[in-house]
Amino acid sequence: MxxxxxxxxxxxxxxxxxxxxxxxxxxxxxxxxxxxxxxxxxxxxxxxxxxxxxxxxxxxxxxxxxxxxxxxxxxxxxxxxxxxxxxxxxxxxxxxxxxxxxxxxxxxxxxxxxxxxxxxxxxxxxxxxxxxxxxxxxxxxxxxxxxxxxxxxxxxxxxxxxxxxxxxxxxxxxxxxxxxxxxxxxxxxxxxTTPGAVTASAGLDVVCHAAESYISKPFDKRDRPANPGERPPYQGSNPIADIWSMKALEFGGQFLARAVRDGDDLEARGTMMLGATMAGIGFGTAGCHIPHSCAYPIAGLKHAYTPAGYRTNHAFVPHGFSVIVTAPAAFRFTYDAAPEKHIKAAELLTGGPIDNPGPESLPRALTDLMKQVGAPSGIEELGYTEADIPDIIDGALKQQRLLVLAPKPPERGDLEAILKQSLKLW
CATH class of the missing domain: 3.40.50.1970 (Rossmann fold)
Structure with missing residues (x-):
């Protein structure tokens, strides 16, 4: 070398x-x-x-x-x-x-x-x-x-x-x-055994895992570690991780809404389980970035949302919902770092070519899927207002192991814009 x-x-x-x-x-x-x-x-x-x-x-x-x-x-x-x-x-x-x-x-x-x-x-x-x-x-x-x-x-x-x-x-x-x-x-x-609302949150986590890992900083753009033992588990996008992530995106677009609607649809539920494992292999090698970085403070700062379908008497934000609510705006921000990957991710989710592909292709595909499965319409529905955005940014900036994998590194002002766009998606 x-x-x-x-x-x-x-x-x-x-x-x-x-x-x-x-x-x-x-x-x-x-x-x-x-x-x-x-x-x-x-x-x-x-x-x-x-x-x-x-x-x-x-x-x-x-x-x-x-x-x-x-x-x-x-x-x-x-x-x-x-x-x-x-x-x-x-x-x-x-x-x-x-x-x-x-x-x-x-x-x-x-x-x-x-x-x-x-x-x-x-x-x-x-x-x-x-x-x-x-x-x-x-x-x-x-x-x-x-x-x-x-x-x-x-x-x-x-x-x-x-x-x-x-x-x-x-x-x-x-x-x-x-x-x-x-x-x-x-x-x-x-x-x-999983209620539909839980399947919705979990499945949106699959989709976000797959999209984030597929659209992460390429592995060969990271600094070389001093020795192999210091190579991080999350290494950035690479040809093998991309294969797993792409298939998980395809499965999410094709089967998630069906799995939410019918708990006895074993083809849909089973394929989503396989998709979750595939996305796990993909992001377990490549990593996640902006949506997951924002999700942790969104889930941790307030407990004002009571989700359907969970057997618990306390308010909390299910992980998949905390992740997906900022994903459309996050991928709008990262689009110009890898336009072809954003468009391909949208095509995998929607099952075909995108008309007039551009920066809104992936945000639109994600938002359409969120509507189909009954996801929250934005962070406002989770109990947050614009006044909470600085605190969410502070929490997101602590997730540097994730943010370093963004294909386009976000500054504080970029995260502010992403979160403002995520207050209400529809």
Whole structure:
């Protein structure tokens, strides 16, 4: 390698093993036996007991020759406190593996429990800087099997766990390659348990993951790391990540509205689950940027929105909604950095060529999809006014690990314009 080379010239793909298909969960016992697991912490969404899903998984764990202790104290949008409770549970027991059964909140809880179980320390030690210390785990974690029951976060394929820090009024993340699950078992039959409104939010997260990673700073425009160990998990767009992201965009445009309308439409729900995993592989390699950077303070600053479909009695903004509300304006801003990719993303979402393609093509496609699935019409509907925009910007600017991946770096004034346009989209 030339000593004078300043930009990155290498990208990597580190993907979770994937087992997909109707009935795939019935192979969990075989996988547990293959991995030699004996004492498992089963981190499960408590709602799944009502649908018999937890019992199905417990039967599979037993058939694989293992025992499990169940942890079900899951926060719908995890906080540092909820993560700590789960980590404390894990630390006090002799587990040799983890299973995360549920949505992104549950799988992220399993990831952090595994991290603290193996390497100790405080959760803030590992939170991404500048909010936390950004400590890197020095060695791999215990095997984690992720079994998603929603079609959104893609957490089964990523290195990241997202948490709310109420004292700082911000959401942020912990990210490291060792946190990626070893195996994802994605079974469309499990998606039957998800209400339509939850499917809408989760599916819009899929679409945003895919669009942001597809339209992120190219990997070879980043600075070269001093050594391979310092190469970040989020590396920027690259030819392999683009393949996963493009297919996830296509699936979102074709199947999300159907999946929201009919919980028994297994083709739509199953394809969206596969799309979530595909988007997870894409953004888990390339990364997200402006919409996710804005989403964390939007979700963390106020709790004035009560979403439909969630079994909780507290107000909160579902992650997919917090992300999608700024996406149209964000992609309007980034358009001139990669016009052809913006237009291609719009074509994938709409299923065909765009008439008079231009800066509004992708914002229009996203807004049309939001209307179809009943998403909030903007950040005003989530409880924010123009007076809140400076605080949202402050929170977004703390997400530098994401903002550096924007194909067009936003200044404070750019974020202000994006958020003003996002107050009311229609």
């Amino acid at each position: 030339s000593a004078g080379l300043q930009h990155e010239s290498v990208f990597t793909l580190e993907a979770t093993q994937l087992k997909f298909g109707e009935g795939a969960v019935e192979e969990l016992g075989w996988e547990i036996q293959r991995l030699g697991l004996k004492r498992i912490m089963l981190v499960a969404d408590p709602v799944l007991r009502d649908y018999g899903v937890t019992d199905r998984v417990l039967a599979q764990i037993e058939s694989g020759g293992a025992t499990a202790e169940i942890y079900e104290d899951i926060a719908v949008e995890p906080t540092i406190g909820s993560f700590q409770k789960a980590a404390d549970f894990a630390k006090g027991r002799d587990f040799d593996g983890f299973i995360g059964l549920g949505g992104g909140s549950t799988m992220d809880t399993a990831k952090v429990s595994n991290l603290i179980k193996v390497h100790g320390g405080e959760i803030m030690d590992y939170v991404n800087p500048p909010i936390g210390a950004g400590r890197k785990p020095p060695s791999p974690l215990l095997p984690l099997i992720a079994i998603p029951t929603t079609s959104g976060s893609g957490s089964e394929a990523t290195t990241v766990a997202i948490l709310d820090i109420p004292d700082l009024k911000v959401k942020t993340g912990i990210s490291h390659r060792f946190m990626r699950p070893l195996l994802a078992i994605v079974d469309p039959d499990l998606a039957r």
